[in-house]
Amino acid sequence: MEEYLAELNDAQRAPVLQVDGAMIVIAGAGSGKTRVLTYRIAYLMHKGVDSFNILSLTFTNKAAREMKKRIATIVGASEAKNLWMGTFHSIFAKILRFEADKLGYPSNFTIYDTQDSQRLIASIIKEMGLDKDIYKYKQVYSRISSYKNSLITVKAYFQNAELVEADAMAKRPRMGEIYQHYVDRCFKAGAMDFDDLLLKTNELLNRFPEVLAKYQNRFRYILVDEYQDTNHSQYLIVRALSDKFQNICVVGDDAQSIYAFRGANINNILNFQKDYDNVQQYRLEQNYRSTKNIVEAANSIIDKNKTKLDKVVWTANDPGPKIFVNRLLTDGDEGRYVASSIFENQMQHQLGNGNFAVLYRTNAQSRAIEDALRKRDIKYRIYGGLSFYQRKEIKDVLAYLRLIINPKDEEALKRVINYPARGIGGTTVDKLIVAANHYDRSIFEVIENLDRINLKINSGTKTRLENFMNMIKSFQIENQNSDAFVLSEIVAKKTGLLQELKKDGTPEGIARIENIEELLNGIRDFVEGQKEVADETGSLAEFLEDVALATDLDQDTGDDDRVALMTIHLAKGLEFPYVYIVGMEEDLFPSGMSMNTRSELEEERRLFYVALTRAETQAYLTYTQSRYRWGKLVDAEPSRFIEEIDDQYLEYITPVEGYRYKPLIDSDIFGEVDKSKLRLKKPVSGAPPLAHKPNEEQLRKLRKLRPVSDNTTNESKTNLFDEELIPGTAVEHMRFGLGKIIKIEGVGQDKKAEIHFEKGGIKKLLLRFAKLKII
């Protein structure tokens, strides 16, 4: 047997070894579904399948990169290089570029991000003279997005009396027209939005049998991760591509289907059997990720859902600590508790920031957590907020770059035609838009033809427009000889963007310049990376494609050690040793907007299942007594999901006199809680005994659990000893060996020493736990 196959259990090995045919792996969280896909690809390649013939679709590009890395260690880097792995959007954007001309698009089409799309819709609503309070652009955008994901084109929309009626009833009778304008404008701008990447792929495969045949023959083996969250449009693409050879392997967990609100369709899993011949079904039951307490608590949650497939999930991992439940007074206290608990765990177990994640239901909850982490000097990264590429100054630079590749790009052009200010006012731009609509051309084409059309603008404005056009054209010439990095530097300087920010001189302006520098560094890294790949050159077009589809997770290079803050939706598929789920309150989680029907509530419950199952070693649930919501302090009630967990898996943290988390001293905070549930938080006294001989994996987990020392109660001794520890003192640590104290900070329980260890470099240790010996 190949050596790597031994890293799978029997149940996991079966779908890996079945080379041909349709198969579905339905299994609970942490049971190795993603691992099966990874090893299956390696195995296919060992069996002689050309990497060129394999297509693997993942939930994030980061997940794809990680899988690729693992595969490279098995089959070799050069073999793995040509694998097509990535999100639906990134893979099909690539295919659409090859085939764009068939759909009447330029191959250098722009990809509009959500912000671009929403701006365009807002401007269409304005141009049509509609009431923006009735036609809210964000709502209109999400309607259009859902039409597209259900493959309802403009034509299909108008033929669908029910839809037309529904929009009319919602007082938006002109939805269809907006949709029509939006589609036309995108087309004229040579732009596709995110949903188009799927919609147009479907169109391509439907309308052009020869194109379909080409990709069917190419992608003989198709693999899809997180299949439970595919929407209709994605489903149809997979279906079409796999129809000929039917070598398709999908993995998923119905209990983790959490994107119904965006059109994900659980029926895709349920109907898989009917869609292909001789479907083999596999089940994985052993969870390798989490402790017994976490696995069993998660099982007890998902049991409450009526709509589900029956599944078993068990683990051989040790029981681990119970899930800590803590009630705080306010969100500020919640943040402080999380920060101090993270800090304490770090010190006690000698763990870096990257071992911790804080998960919440809504983005707005991150602020209190951030504040508290900052105060403690704990580095964190927020995922899913405004991503780097959406910052204004970055979007400005990118807009110029986009125009170089595709001058028709309307949103990019409107963004920078008068930034930095060059005397081209809003009225002029409006005239250009009207002319562009009239002649059915892009705005840039109108500027190119100013001499031939009668646009009422003065000669000064005309010259300024021509200067702008010539500047873009000069960049285009430069683009033929330079890579993306060189070109971007020229753009940042010649457009006057950097100059503008320097003039500003405020701290924000300086931060913006630094961001642009970071962007340029990123582009340089990208160019260097691309040049190592066979068919890539590091061109501007390649870079823009990469950026347009980058998600926040993709920016995470894993290089810097930070606590991860993100919504639960984003955490799907990830794992962390320590997970804090905050805001466990009714109306927040489950969300107040999702409690109307059983199916909505069940989706929230699945979301909680996803959250809890991200944790490897320890999970924390926190809730507050009152919380600011929509600017008002409202009473909060603990989430029903806490009660739904079998009590044996929970440990309620009780505040006692002198307890470190100060805000929790008032006993009436606990007035409504069943006192019998309140237990003291016990000091961690080492990992519980194992039922079996530990394997490698268990050892790894066990090591993580075992505290460096157990002297939590031995404070007086520590304190006396502390006095002797001053900068310059030579010390010995049981794990890090010999070192010298550089700095002492904090007092009492929080007293820390920064020590330069001969072997381990500089470390900050909490004296309470560090058990140092003076040499």
Ligand code: ATP
């Ligand atoms: P999710 O449903 O959350 O996406 P999953 O089913 O995809 O989870 P994986 O992420 O593949 O699960 O695996 C969970 C963890 O268990 C990973 O750290 C993985 O490396 C580990 N793991 C899986 N199978 C084994 C095994 N046979 N031996 C050791 N570790 C394993």
Ligand code: MG
């Ligand atoms: Mg997975």
